[in-house]
Amino acid sequence: MKISESNIEMNVSKYACNTGWWTAKFTSPSKTGVPDRIFIKNGKTLFIEFKATGEKPRKLQLEIIKQMQSHGATVYVVDDIQQGKDILDDETN
Numbered sequence: 001m002k003i004s005e006s007n008i009e010m011n012v013s014k015y016a017c018n019t020g021w022w023t024a025k026f027t028s029p030s031k032t033g034v035p036d037r038i039f040i041k042n043g044k045t046l047f048i049e050f051k052a053t054g055e056k057p058r059k060l061q062l063e064i065i066k067q068m069q070s071h072g073a074t075v076y077v078v079d080d081i082q083q084g085k086d087i088l089d090d091e092t093n
Helices: 005-018 059-070 081-092
Strands: 022-025 037-041 044-050 075-078
Touching: 005 022, 005 037, 005 044, 005 081, 037 081, 044 059, 044 081, 059 075, 075 081
Parallel strands: 044 075
Antiparallel strands: 022 037, 037 044
């Protein structure tokens, strides 16, 4: 079953808030292609690019993700609600 990007983002973000993560929509007016959201908890910061079920990031998004990772950022691409929840849980352990 295909789930929309906005539905996945909304559900994962709600779960994050309910489990103690600080989260915000992440936008950069001067740099397109950045991940959708930033999550912070217990000194750990990560970024998530949300996609509808089965969809992949665009070429520019992949380039930005690689650049961020090369500078030490933790960046995930999520296309499933449970996958997003599992990432948040794993990152707190």
